[in-house]
Amino acid sequence: MNPNQNIEPLRSRYLNAILSGNRSDAVKIIFSSLKRGIDIYKIYIDIISESQSIIGEMWHKGIINIAEEHLATVTTLEVMDALRSNNLNNRKLIGFKAVVAPVEKDEHMVGSRMMSDFLIMDGWDVDFLGSATPVKDLVEFIKNKPVDLVVLSLTNIEYQSNAIIMIESLIGILPRPKILLGGLAVKNPKIKIKDMKCDSIALDILEGIKEARRLMGLSKVRLSLEEHLLVIGKQIRSIRITKQLTQKDLSKASGLDRTYISAVEQGKQNMTFGAIVKISDALDINVDDLITSVNKNNLLDIN
Ligand code: B12
Structure with missing residues (x-):
């Protein structure tokens, strides 16, 4: 397909x-x-x-x-x-703890659960609190354990004052966790951004993951060799399928063995630079694009 x-x-x-x-x-x-x-x-x-x-x-x-x-x-x-x-098999733990919660009274919880899953797949240790946690209980919960990041989700704009109160209460906790806000309501023109004293606001999940990492000082993500190979392999597979080529077709066009192509696509083959050039030529893409796909995709291709 x-x-x-x-x-x-x-x-x-x-x-x-x-x-x-x-x-x-x-x-x-x-x-x-x-x-x-x-x-x-x-x-x-x-x-x-x-x-x-x-x-x-x-x-x-x-x-x-x-x-x-x-x-x-x-x-x-x-x-x-x-x-x-x-998607947890190849995940590398990054050593940070996050708590994810919708704001008080907000019962919309599927979006925040998605954000929570993406953080877990990105290597975070996450406590997801389900829907509508009262401010007082959230603060108590966080005081009792060291948390690096609190991720709040605001779906219904009517609850933005709850978000403001929640953020102000969290700011008082020592050591103070970083606070990230997102959710459907942050795109609503009625949102009072300047009243939200959080550390960052993200408009979607990918931006959320990037912001979460940036707040921890992890803006430059360095991948291991295995992760580089996995991302490049997935990229090759995706381009090959888009071009409606079989592994056999790619093997023929690149002059590389089919089992080699299969291992490359699974991220199990440490390719030589010559092999990267042959595969790029066979797929009619630039070598540069294949290599830089690693930076673009490391947060997308978390598995
Ligand atoms: C499903 C739904 C419900 C379900 C929720 C079920 C559940 N357990 O979650 C039920 C039926 C319970 C419900 C109830 C109500 N709802 Co409702 N609901 C929706 C609906 C249709 C979809 C929400 C959803 O789950 N989407 C799927 C998820 C995955 O998307 P998402 O939440 O937007 O999350 C995405 C992003 O926002 C982002 N994200 C989410 N959180 C975070 C956090 C961070 C940090 C980041 C980076 C990203 C991020 O990631 C997700 C993936 O992209 C929306 C309208 C809509 N089309 O979106 C209305 C909507 C949110 N509901 C609305 C309303 C008014 C209500 C009620 C008040 C209705 C009523 N009269 O009772 C109640 C409120 C209950 C309460 N106390 O909160 C309004 C809110 C309007 C407003 N004022 O802002 C909406 C917009 C409908 C509308 N068009 O009027 N609702």
Whole structure:
């Protein structure tokens, strides 16, 4: 399958699966999309997140009731469990602790759970607190354990005063954790950015992960050799599939053995520079683009 293909049919199948609470179908749709080369971030955002928004809108419009909405949401959370577990194998722990919580009274929790999963896949130790934690309890919770970063999610703009109070209370904790804010409401024109005394505000999950790292002084991400090889291998596989080439085609065009290509794509082959040039030529891309893809993709291709 071409990774750039129209994602709509997959989303529609996924939506039907979660609406009927069919966990096994939902997991199958997501994992087969992953296998076919669809980027994991695209899966989270364009399939899972979009479907959850559609489900929520159906509830808001009275098309489904709260029980049906809950069934779909719980099914999605189970799919996210499976997806996250599948992506932990090659993760390198970065040694920082984060607490992720929606602001007080905000019961929208799927977005913050996604942010939490991405942090875990990025190597963070994360406590995810589910929905609507009261300020007092959050502060007590954090006082009792050293936390490097508190990630707050604000979905409903009506609760922005709760976000402000929460941030001000967290600022008083010693040692003071860094505070990052995100969520649907931060894009709302009614948001009072200047009243939010947090350390950073991120508009989406990828920016959130980058900001989280930057706040810890990790803006320059250095990858190990294994991680470089994994990212380059995934990039080669993705470009090969986009160009509708088989491994055999790429082997023939590059003059490299098919088993070598297979090992490269799995990140198991420490390529010579000559092999990188041959593969780039065969894929009709610049060597530079292949190498710099490492910097662009290390946060996307967390697995
Ligand atoms: C699903 C949903 C619900 C579900 C929530 C289920 C659950 N357990 O989470 C239910 C049915 C419970 C619900 C209830 C309500 N909802 Co509602 N809901 C939605 C809906 C349709 C989708 C939200 C969602 O889950 N999206 C999927 C997730 C994955 O996306 P997301 O939350 O945006 O998160 C993404 C990003 O924002 C980001 N992100 C999230 N958090 C963070 C944090 C950081 C740090 C970073 C970097 C990124 C990040 O990452 C995610 C992936 O991209 C939205 C409208 C919409 N289309 O978005 C309305 C919406 C948020 N709800 C709304 C409202 C008004 C309500 C109710 C007040 C309705 C009512 N009358 O009771 C209640 C409030 C309950 C409460 N106390 O909070 C309004 C809010 C409007 C506003 N004032 O801001 C919206 C916008 C609908 C609308 N168009 O009016 N809702």
